[in-house]
Amino acid sequence: MPVITEIEDLRRIYRRRVPKMFYDYAESGSWTEQTFRENTSDFEEIRLRQRIAVDMAGRSTATQLVGEDVAMPVALAPVGLLGMQSADGEIKAARAAEQFGVPFTLSTMSICSIEDVASHTSKPFWFQVYTLKDDDFMKRLFARAKEAKCSALVITVDLQVMGQRHRDVKNGLSAPPKLTPASIANLATKVPWGLEMLQTKRRFFGNIIGHAKGVKDPSSLGSWTAEAFDPSLDWARIKQFRDWWDGPVILKGILDEEDAKQAINVGADAIVVSNHGGRQLDGALSSIRMLPRIMDAVGDKTEVHLDSGIRSGQDILKAVALGAKGTMVGRAFVYGLGAMGQEGVKKSLDVLHKELDTTMALCGERDVKDLGRHNLLMPEDFETRWR
Numbered sequence: 001m002p003v004i005t006e007i008e009d010l011r012r013i014y015r016r017r018v019p020k021m022f023y024d025y026a027e028s029g030s031w032t033e034q035t036f037r038e039n040t041s042d043f044e045e046i047r048l049r050q051r052i053a054v055d056m057a058g059r060s061t062a063t064q065l066v067g068e069d070v071a072m073p074v075a076l077a078p079v080g081l082l083g084m085q086s087a088d089g090e091i092k093a094a095r096a097a098e099q100f101g102v103p104f105t106l107s108t109m110s111i112c113s114i115e116d117v118a119s120h121t122s123k124p125f126w127f128q129v130y131t132l133k134d135d136d137f138m139k140r141l142f143a144r145a146k147e148a149k150c151s152a153l154v155i156t157v158d159l160q161v162m163g164q165r166h167r168d169v170k171n172g173l174s175a176p177p178k179l180t181p182a183s184i185a186n187l188a189t190k191v192p193w194g195l196e197m198l199q200t201k202r203r204f205f206g207n208i209i210g211h212a213k214g215v216k217d218p219s220s221l222g223s224w225t226a227e228a229f230d231p232s233l234d235w236a237r238i239k240q241f242r243d244w245w246d247g248p249v250i251l252k253g254i255l256d257e258e259d260a261k262q263a264i265n266v267g268a269d270a271i272v273v274s275n276h277g278g279r280q281l282d283g284a285l286s287s288i289r290m291l292p293r294i295m296d297a298v299g300d301k302t303e304v305h306l307d308s309g310i311r312s313g314q315d316i317l318k319a320v321a322l323g324a325k326g327t328m329v330g331r332a333f334v335y336g337l338g339a340m341g342q343e344g345v346k347k348s349l350d351v352l353h354k355e356l357d358t359t360m361a362l363c364g365e366r367d368v369k370d371l372g373r374h375n376l377l378m379p380e381d382f383e384t385r386w387r
């Protein structure tokens with residue numbers, strides 16, 4: 001058993017274990033990947049203030065996100081195709097999140113269905129929807145999520161059209177993988193992954209096949225996806241989705257002050273400052289760099305969460321110190337899932353928690369709720385370099 005001390009250790013194991021097509025799917029950004037890279041490198045520009053001789057005993061990372069108690073200010077971000085990273089991946093990740101005490105967000109584009117995840121977990125999870133055209137499908141999706149007792153709805157608003165990731169096109173990404181000479185050669189080197197996958201029936205998009213009109217089998221899914229997304233989305237439509245759900249709504253994919261204000265106007269209970277992990281608009285600024293402006297605009301009016309680029313507890317601390325009530329992690333837990341299944345996701349959360357807790361102590365803080373800008377040292381122009 002390898003010794004795992006940081007998220008990067010999990011990424012290395014993940015890379016060895018999972019077919020290239022699915023590793024590349026997670027570990028890439030759109031076009032030149034500038035935004036993908038800066039999501040992580042911008043965290044490094046922010047430094048921490050070391051304080052000493054402060055009582056650091058009895059520390060707490062516990063807080064609340066949209067009214068739910070959580071063990072630390074983290075939720076697992078919605079990630080499509082988890083069941084291709086590891087067999088039954090959504091169930092494994094949801095169980096690890098439940099064990100740890102943080103919310104799991106199930107993506108619409110998951111392999112395991114809402115009902116399947118609900119029947120294999122005991123705590124409510126969050127459900128993520130894209131803003132699709134088909135009202136009937138959307139209403140049924142909302143009803144299914146309600147029936148499954150999902151405690152919050154995450155509406156992703158930054159994917160009206162899709163940013164291109166070159167490697168997905170070149171690899172012919174599909175679930176399950178299409179068999180080509182290149183994919184067969186690669187799959188032959190991933191025997192443990194393949195044996196696990198042969199033992200599960202969950203290999204297709206569980207929320208869509210058999211539920212969306214005209215999608216009875218995987219072969220009709222491609223044309224449905226191309227048609228399903230709504231390029232004409234506007235705020236009135238977002239408000240309509242908001243009104244269909246009688247619980248907390250989190251709008252994910254806000255990266256601009258003006259959009260943050262609009263999100264409040266349509267009644268969002270929280271927003272996620274996010275650029276989709278650098279997978280959509282290449283050339284957009286990183287989430288962490290946009291966070292201070294958005295906090296200034298709406299920080300006192302709504303709960304602000306942040307994702308994109310978090311790979312350590314120090315990153316979580318920086319986001320919270322800049323005002324985020326919570327964070328979402330995507331790749332940091334996907335690496336764990338691909339590397340070691342449920343145990344790997346739990347390991348990712350343990351690593352992040354340990355780093356957050358120790359870093360908090362070394363900053364002279366006992367309670368995550370007391371973190372603030374006083375804990376940070378920032379370049380003078382961090383917020384203003386690009387106007």
Ligand SMILES: Cc1cc2nc3c(=O)[nH]c(=O)nc-3n(C[C@H](O)[C@H](O)[C@H](O)COP(=O)(O)O)c2cc1C
Pocket residue numbers: 025026027039077078079080107108109128156252274275276277278279307308309310328329330331332
């Ligand atoms: C492989 C992959 C698949 C994703 N699928 C979805 C999805 O189905 N729905 C969604 O709202 N966001 C999706 N995202 C974006 C994540 O929810 C999140 O915004 C992003 O991963 C955060 O960046 P990080 O990976 O650097 O933490 C996906 C991200 C990755 C890496």
